[in-house]
Amino acid sequence: MQYIDRLQVRKRINFRLRLNSILKYVFLGATLSGLVVLAILLIRTVSQGFAWIDWNFITGHLSMDPEKAGIMGAILGTFWLMLVVVFFTLFLGMGAAIYLELYAKKGRIHSLIQTNIANLAGVPSIVYGILGLTVFVRLMDFGSTVLAGGLTLSLLVLPIVIVSSQEALRAVPQTLGEASYGLGASKWQTIKSIILPTALPSILTGSILALSRAIGETAPLVVLGIPALLIPFPGGFMDRFTALPMQIYYWTLDAALVEEYANLAAASIIILLLMLFILNSIAIYIRNKFQHRF
Amino acid sequence: MAVQTQLYAVPAIEKKESKNKNEVEKESIFETKSLNLWYGETQALKNIDLKIPEKSITAIIGPSGCGKSTFIKTLNRMVELIPSVQTKGDIHYKGSNILSKDYSAEALRTDVGMVFQKPNPFPKSIYDNVAYGPRIHGIKKKSILDDIVEKSLKDAFIWDEVKDRLKENAFGLSGGQQQRLCIARCLAIEPEVILMDEPTSALDPISTTKVEELIQSLKKQYSIVIVTHNMQQAARISDQTAFFLNGEVVEFGKTDELFTEPKDSRTMDYINGRFG
Numbered sequence: 001m002q003y004i005d006r007l008q009v010r011k012r013i014n015f016r017l018r019l020n021s022i023l024k025y026v027f028l029g030a031t032l033s034g035l036v037v038l039a040i041l042l043i044r045t046v047s048q049g050f051a052w053i054d055w056n057f058i059t060g061h062l063s064m065d066p067e068k069a070g071i072m073g074a075i076l077g078t079f080w081l082m083l084v085v086v087f088f089t090l091f092l093g094m095g096a097a098i099y100l101e102l103y104a105k106k107g108r109i110h111s112l113i114q115t116n117i118a119n120l121a122g123v124p125s126i127v128y129g130i131l132g133l134t135v136f137v138r139l140m141d142f143g144s145t146v147l148a149g150g151l152t153l154s155l156l157v158l159p160i161v162i163v164s165s166q167e168a169l170r171a172v173p174q175t176l177g178e179a180s181y182g183l184g185a186s187k188w189q190t191i192k193s194i195i196l197p198t199a200l201p202s203i204l205t206g207s208i209l210a211l212s213r214a215i216g217e218t219a220p221l222v223v224l225g226i227p228a229l230l231i232p233f234p235g236g237f238m239d240r241f242t243a244l245p246m247q248i249y250y251w252t253l254d255a256a257l258v259e260e261y262a263n264l265a266a267a268s269i270i271i272l273l274l275m276l277f278i279l280n281s282i283a284i285y286i287r288n289k290f291q292h293r294f
Numbered sequence: 295m296a297v298q299t300q301l302y303a304v305p306a307i308e309k310k311e312s313k314n315k316n317e318v319e320k321e322s323i324f325e326t327k328s329l330n331l332w333y334g335e336t337q338a339l340k341n342i343d344l345k346i347p348e349k350s351i352t353a354i355i356g357p358s359g360c361g362k363s364t365f366i367k368t369l370n371r372m373v374e375l376i377p378s379v380q381t382k383g384d385i386h387y388k389g390s391n392i393l394s395k396d397y398s399a400e401a402l403r404t405d406v407g408m409v410f411q412k413p414n415p416f417p418k419s420i421y422d423n424v425a426y427g428p429r430i431h432g433i434k435k436k437s438i439l440d441d442i443v444e445k446s447l448k449d450a451f452i453w454d455e456v457k458d459r460l461k462e463n464a465f466g467l468s469g470g471q472q473q474r475l476c477i478a479r480c481l482a483i484e485p486e487v488i489l490m491d492e493p494t495s496a497l498d499p500i501s502t503t504k505v506e507e508l509i510q511s512l513k514k515q516y517s518i519v520i521v522t523h524n525m526q527q528a529a530r531i532s533d534q535t536a537f538f539l540n541g542e543v544v545e546f547g548k549t550d551e552l553f554t555e556p557k558d559s560r561t562m563d564y565i566n567g568r569f570g
């Protein structure tokens with residue numbers, strides 16, 4: 001007694017193959033629709049802004065006159081922000097991930113914390129802005145400085161860094177840890193010399209991706225009262241500053257008054273995209289360079 | 295599986311009869327007293343009383359799931375890494391109870407090394423793999439580390455194969471070489487006991503033979519406890535054998551006696567391939 005009827009199979013096989021190729025094009029379409037949007041955006045931005053990028057635009061001070069305006073202040077502001085965010089998220093994020101993944105007892109409290117971190121990752125960024133305004137700008141009296149902005153953005157991306165670092169730590173084969181414990185190593189020795197180095201490439205990739213999210217954030221900065229029209233360059237953590245997304249935001253708003261501001265905004269977008277591109281390339285480079293095979 | 299054969303017993307008699315029957319009883323290095331272990335609700339070890347003699351090879355055999363791995367992992371307290379584990383009873387190692395709270399697991403594992411079923415080298419160079427243990431225990435001097443690495447690799451019969459590529463990643467080695475590297479890594483902490491959990495089950499016959507020869511050469515200096523599914527291997531290399539079944543020790547005795555004239559009918563059934 002045979003359950004599979006060869007004749008039926010042969011009849012249906014054409015249908016199955018056709019369905020397969022149709023679906024292939026459906027999925028291709030899904031991929032392309034994203035690409036198309038990106039392409040339109042890029043083309044519009046580049047065509048509007050590329051001609052405006054020159055040495056003076058990149059290195060110059062801000063000015064009301066579109067011909068003279070430069071964005072070095074905003075680039076520096078973004079750079080200082082990144083320093084603060086990198087410092088705090090790497091330490092706090094990795095520390096929290098190590099604790100949650102490797103030290104904490106898995107139980108009810110652990111899963112409560114875990115769920116909350118996952119939820120925090122979904123909180124709208126403007127809420128973090130309000131938090132930062134209350135705590136860093138007013139309560140701790142930092143004012144609208146690099147430090148206040150950096151701390152606010154750190155809080156914003158911290159959940160992402162923690163979760164992605166936890167995943168990286170979890171991906172380290174357990175047998176490696178066992179081998180180390182089996183030789184009499186303590187937990188910290190095992191973490192320091194075996195688990196962290198093995199997980200580091202993925203941790204860094206995750207962190208850099210989170211960082212590029214922080215760079216592009218505008219809403220929390222608006223709430224913090226970060227100005228866009230700021231002439232002096234920031235030189236330290238306690239300086240007032242502006243950042244690229246703020247610059248873009250205000251120029252876009254003011255394009256109703258001065259038409260060329262739209263071009264300046266587009267040019268700034270290109271610069272911001274370039275910075276993101278460089279960051280992501282670094283992430284990919286790090287991952288490929290240090291990745292281990294198992 | 296139901297066919298009755300004497301497959302495993304025969305080679306064992308031939309080999310072991312040449313041995314001196316009147317050899318002195320060796321001191322025991324490990325002594326477990328009513329050792330019980332639970333994973334959550336399920337009991338994996340039941341009232342284990344075993345005396346494991348020093349400077350010899352003790353084989354642990356038994357069907358899958360009977361608690362062999364669990365048992366040897368209690369000897370260096372690796373079971374503690376599983377949160378749900380609870381143990382009761384005593385394990386005396388050279389006279390002191392290692393299950394007591396103030397015996398440090400790290401110190402124990404420096405004396406009692408372990409080789410795992412699947413070779414698990416670190417994603418580091420061959421040199422750093424072997425030097426890892428000594429470094430953990432505070433040895434920093436390059437010349438001393440060099441000596442330890444060379445001696446351990448020689449003792450593990452792998453020096454000639456790797457001496458020109460010590461700086462290369464250990465993942466570039468074959469499975470059998472990786473396992474001997476793991477044994478070298480274990481020797482580097484100068485343990486007294488080496489626990490091995492099916493160390494050859496992932497290896498081809500030639501690598502298996504090499505590792506078996508290695509194990510026998512180690513017995514002069516180390517006390518070895520080895521879990522194996524391969525009864526010919528147990529018969530070939532071990533001095534005494536414990537037969538585990540459902541978390542209990544059914545029989546424990548000299549390997550040649552256990553394989554030729556087992557006292558328990560269940561041992562007889564198992565070594566004759568009637569179950570497991």
Ligand SMILES: Nc1ncnc2c1ncn2[C@@H]1O[C@H](COP(=O)(O)OP(=O)(O)OP(=O)(O)O)[C@@H](O)[C@H]1O
Pocket residue numbers: 333338356357358359360361362363364365376
């Ligand atoms: N981490 C664990 N959590 C819960 N139960 C476990 C765990 N590890 C082992 N057990 C159970 O304990 C019993 C003994 O397992 P153990 O791994 O010691 O068997 P074994 O004799 O080594 O088997 P094998 O020959 O297949 O390796 C089994 O019933 C197993 O299901």
Ligand SMILES: [Mg+2]
Pocket residue numbers: 362363364491
């Ligand atoms: Mg096992």
